[in-house]
Amino acid sequence: MSAVVRDPSVARSVALFRAFRHEQTEPERCYALLACDAARQIERYEPLRGRLVVDVGGGSGCFTAEFRRRGARCYLFEPDVRELTAHGPPPAGAVLADGCLLPLADGAADVCFSSNVLEHVADPRTFLSEMVRVTRPGGLLYVAFTNWLSPWGGHETSPWHYLGADRARARYRRRTGRPAKHTVGENLFPLHIGPTLRQVRALPGVTVVTARSRYAPFLAEAVVRVPGVREFATWNLLLILRRSPYDGSRSAAPATTPAAAG
Numbered sequence: 001m002s003a004v005v006r007d008p009s010v011a012r013s014v015a016l017f018r019a020f021r022h023e024q025t026e027p028e029r030c031y032a033l034l035a036c037d038a039a040r041q042i043e044r045y046e047p048l049r050g051r052l053v054v055d056v057g058g059g060s061g062c063f064t065a066e067f068r069r070r071g072a073r074c075y076l077f078e079p080d081v082r083e084l085t086a087h088g089p090p091p092a093g094a095v096l097a098d099g100c101l102l103p104l105a106d107g108a109a110d111v112c113f114s115s116n117v118l119e120h121v122a123d124p125r126t127f128l129s130e131m132v133r134v135t136r137p138g139g140l141l142y143v144a145f146t147n148w149l150s151p152w153g154g155h156e157t158s159p160w161h162y163l164g165a166d167r168a169r170a171r172y173r174r175r176t177g178r179p180a181k182h183t184v185g186e187n188l189f190p191l192h193i194g195p196t197l198r199q200v201r202a203l204p205g206v207t208v209v210t211a212r213s214r215y216a217p218f219l220a221e222a223v224v225r226v227p228g229v230r231e232f233a234t235w236n237l238l239l240i241l242r243r244s245p246y247d248g249s250r251s252a253a254p255a256t257t258p259a260a261a262g
């Protein structure tokens, strides 16, 4: 996918924004571009070729497909069978599993990945700890999510979520004649950048490599450093984390095929 360019840059942000605008009509194109972009972001820190990658909450598998295209051994874990089969048959080796209780040995993955899942999880702290547990010492974690006060925080009800989740949901139903996919407190949870950063920095044996706006064309890291402003201006927080190489707090298994996959 050649349209993905230097990150961050105006051209890249414009390309991603254009793809998002057609997400409903051309989801494959939109997610293929996003997956290519995420893969490139990971490869800045860790090669994908030959690595064992775990895609947690991977939906129908567009990221998994891209990681495999780049030579990774990637396994998808997804708790919702409707998401898994939304765009056709599930990817080979997909596992029905909750990200808070992954059927994987400690330290099984070289790269643990989750894109736009954290805000859908009732217990993000446990979800993050579980991602750390399954990553090998020295391995990489990629976590991106849309925070609640982002202009896209209410997902399909945005930007009316700024007036309250119930009001936004009622408006969506009035306008479209169908219920919104997401209900706050059920499958969408208001996550904020400040508290999430504090939670991540408190994770034992983990270093924050970068905390940045995932899509911003410039000032991508700077904006995340400004309390208050970051809640509105980040849009989507990208965390690249590294599990400490000599973390004795958890036992580490060699990076082999996950027991439950395949």
Ligand SMILES: C[S@@+](CC[C@H](N)C(=O)[O-])C[C@H]1O[C@@H](n2cnc3c(N)ncnc32)[C@H](O)[C@@H]1O
Residues within 6 Å of the ligand: 031, 056, 057, 058, 059, 060, 062, 077, 078, 079, 080, 083, 097, 098, 099, 100, 114, 115, 116, 117, 120, 121, 122
């Ligand atoms: C917005 S979709 C993102 C899918 C995919 N990662 C992507 O970016 O295209 C959110 C996904 O998170 C999944 N999810 C929700 N709660 C989860 C949990 N506790 N563990 C793992 N995945 C979960 C949902 O089933 C859904 O597939």
